[in-house]
Amino acid sequence: MPIYEFRCTCGHTFEKLCRSSDPTNPACPKCGGVSEKVFSSFSVGRSAPATGCGMGEAQPGG
Ligand SMILES: [Zn+2]
Numbered sequence: 001m002p003i004y005e006f007r008c009t010c011g012h013t014f015e016k017l018c019r020s021s022d023p024t025n026p027a028c029p030k031c032g033g034v035s036e037k038v039f040s041s042f043s044v045g046r047s048a049p050a051t052g053c054g055m056g057e058a059q060p061g062g
Contacts, residue, residue, distance in 0.1 A: 006035035013038065 007013045008028035014035075016026050025035045 005038040007038045008033045008035045 002018060003015050004018050005013060005015050006025060006028075008031065010028060010031045010033055012028055012030040014029055025037060027033070028035050
């Protein structure tokens with residue numbers, strides 16, 4: 001069974017087994033609040049490749 005990750009409004013993240021995309025989200029085991037499904041799209045590593053966006057070549061301003 002696939003494991004989905006949920007995130008509560010309180011900030012608590014937990015995983016839960018789901019047989020099939022359940023229409024309802026599980027309650028937060030910590031505070032019992034509403035949780036939202038989290039898609040593991042962005043993996044660890046928040047270092048984005050900085051693109052050229054700064055002072056580079058000096059132009060001979062006249
Ligand atoms: Zn919570």
